[in-house]
Amino acid sequence: MSHPTSSPGTPPRPGHRTHPLAGPAAPAIALLTSLGIVVVGQMYTVLALLHPMALSLNTTPQQVTWTATAFGIAYAAxxxxxxxxxxxxxxxAVMVTGMVAATVSTAAAGTAPDLTWAVVLRVVQGLTAAAFAPAAFSYIAHHIAPQRRAIALACVTSGMLGAAVLMQIAAQAVAAGPGWRAVFLISALLMALSLLPVRRLLRPTPHRGTDDGLLQAFAAMSQLLRRGRLVALYAATVTLMAGFVAVYTAVTVAGPPGIAGHPIAILALRASALPALIAVPQLAPALSRLAAPMRLALALSLAAIALAAASVLDGHPILLAMALLPFVAAVATAAPAVVETVNATAARARGAAVAPHACSMFIGASLGPQLAGALTEHGFGSLRVTAAGLLLGAALMLSALRHQDSQ
Structure with missing residues (x-):
């Protein structure tokens, strides 16, 4: 005997769990993932534009990496x-306001007449775009039903990480046609077009604060920074993103032997990571069976092993791409695990806790280009060995914390 479908005015069937603020999950997840690619991708677009920007702004590609660092530091702050x-x-509300400001600042960044203005405008762009990630993670925590949060986090974080690949591919293609300035103008247009879907698909959060609620929110963030586990998670995130961005920056600035100076080969190497970014969200239900802290430590270890293996494959582009595939998969697995662990540790002050996490993501992403610039003169393999060591150190630190907590 079949059960009738519940109407909007009837209570849910016994055993059917609902979330009080939950809205339609699939459209919201798709929207947040797409926005994650476009907004977070602004960090990475310049990595594919280093040479045309340097030529246009009368400087060097190494100096243009400061536009990535400037964006990342401002974004983190x-x-x-x-x-x-x-x-x-x-x-x-925060996402809509931020997207309006980011639309204007992104378009302005494409008008920079020299490197100084490019850095300044990228700072403004980073500050305005910073509203997206904390708002997206908070929306998932408050408006996505618990049984769907793992897949939501996996999709959104994979989109943010995928931006490092997708937006570089898109930027490289656009720069070859209309030019590098068009990359910023097209990005601004996409942000502007997203405002209506954000207003229509995302639900508002009921206001529960008082007049001193904002001060309490900042105070909560200060208190959370005194927790050793959270600080360790933030440090691990810095390491993870610094290694990830450094590897892909080095591909552009120096390039491994056999790939350097070949735009099509570099494009193919970037694109080779996409299967991993697509696969990880599909595996989210299975991966979620492991506790998030355990998942994070294992993913960091896998990333370190993959980079160590890649360090000996410089002369073989196909083998190098195959070695980078598990590296990217490990990074895509680690990112949502960090968010889950931070949310669980922070309890109700999720926005205040996710803010330093997102900050640490882009401190790491900002340090990545500088790490690449400092180490590429010693060889592409040297960079990957260094990044592997940092990732392994982060994994050991988190494992030690887990062991202490279990005692």
């Missing part, structure tokens, strides 16, 4: 403001 604001005003 902006999270410390956007996180508490999200707790106070709700993720949708």
């Amino acid at each position: 902006g999270f410390l403001i956007a996180g508490p604001l999200t707790d106070r005003y709700g993720p949708r």
